[in-house]
């Protein structure tokens with residue numbers, strides 16, 4: 001009996017450039033070159049767009065087309081950045097980062113744990129379903145004042161806010177994922193006499209690794225939203241505080257700098273999760 | 287020969303909000319040790335239900351299943367069950383997939399692992415043990431699924447349309463392959479299928495079920511002049527068509 005073994009998928013990532021190989025047809029060479037050129041064009045255009053935007057912003061501010069007092073300008077932002085020490089920006093960054101990661105971790109773990117609980121008991125998940133839906137669509141920021149009264153105006157209130165915003169989504173996403181695990185796989189495990197815990201450990205959870213990372217990616221962004229909203233309300237420190245403070249004293253450079261740092265932070269955290277995902281996915285392929 | 291598995295007066299009902307479905311009615315089947323029995327019937331008649339009951343994964347509304355003289359009341363260690371798809375876990379290597387059954391049964395002893403490795407070697411998958419299911423052909427995947435079940439050393443194999451997810455060509459090959467492996471391991475086999483040629487090519491007996499609710503319509507002993515023909519060789523035997531038309535008429539009789 002003959003078996004044809006298909007080539008492994010996704011094995012091309014670290015291969016030497018296919019263009020360097022001699023045994024490819026001219027058509028393929030053209031095709032590969034075109035893809036490469038398109039990628040380069042996209043990368044260059046992205047950077048170019050940003051530079052263009054910064055250029056006109058700066059130019060506009062210098063020429064007086066826009067009021068740099070309320071619009072700030074790239075150079076003023078840079079200056080603010082370089083005078084970090086005066087504004088304690090690094091400290092504010094750490095505060096926000098700490099609060100976000102704390103909220104994120106609690107939200108993610110709590111959310112997954114709750115989803116597991118709800119998966120365990122169909123009855124419980126049916127009973128709680130309408131409440132979860134309402135909680136999910138409720139703008140959690142509206143709970144801000146209540147949270148402050150309950151846990152006090154401080155870091156704790158901010159973290160609770162982040163958890164409130166990120167956890168419910170995780171619960172719903174993960175539960176949905178758990179429940180849509182391939183029933184044939186479940187049956188296969190049951191043919192070996194697997195109990196519910198084994199079914200979860202060996203089939204349901206590993207089947208949902210990508211669901212997990214998808215919800216973590218949403219989660220990190222939402223935690224940041226929660227933290228900033230919290231800092232707006234109970235401001236003592238953090239980028240949210242810095243932004244509100246900057247607005248109140250009409251120091252728009254500070255506000256813009258805060259927003260830009262925030263954006264960078266969001267990107268870096270998101271990338272960390274993407275990286276983690278790749279590590280986990282490659283890890284289990286080892 | 288001694289009966290290893292008997293189903294006695296099996297009736298199965300499913301309850302749903304919009305009514306009750308009777309999937310099987312008063313089914314009696316006795317399977318002898320080492321025998322290969324096929325159960326054929328139209329789609330949706332209750333074949334899978336019957337097989338799940340034999341495996342102890344489903345409790346019948348009435349009747350009972352006995353294996354080696356013992357009442358079946360839950361998933362049974364003497365039974366190996368193979369489903370339509372191979373259901374290999376994509377995130378596990380072939381090696382890890384093959385050990386899954388032992389893992390679930392908390393039976394990862396050195397002897398059992400050695401036995402599973404032996405099966406991988408015997409059936410040509412040992413070099414592929416560190417590959418992932420997506421890197422194997424359909425036939426090899428099916429074979430890996432078979433070894434996963436063989437590794438827990440069941441005496442009885444239940445096959446639920448075990449090959450129907452494969453394309454025709456592969457299917458003929460895999461049927462031959464799996465059949466010879468199971469014969470060689472001396473297992474008792476019960477296979478449900480809606481494919482008449484498949485049932486004739488493999489079994490010692492074919493049980494024809496009626497449409498839903500399934501009950502036993504007729505039983506056809508299958509004998510060829512030459513013993514131990516492979517499923518493919520059987521398809522070339524002149525008797526093959528005779529059996530086919532016989533069983534086909536029985537099945538058609540269902541619909542009339």
Ligand SMILES: Nc1ncnc2c1ncn2[C@@H]1O[C@H](COP(=O)(O)OP(=O)(O)O)[C@@H](O)[C@H]1O
Pocket residue numbers: 300301302307309327328329330331332333334335336498
């Ligand atoms: N879990 C279930 N709940 C309700 N009805 C079911 C369930 N499983 C199967 N059935 C019904 O029972 C009948 C027999 O199903 P099945 O045993 O899968 O048939 P077959 O394997 O012969 O195609 C079908 O009509 C099917 O719709």
Ligand SMILES: [Mg+2]
Pocket residue numbers: 333334335447
């Ligand atoms: Mg079926």
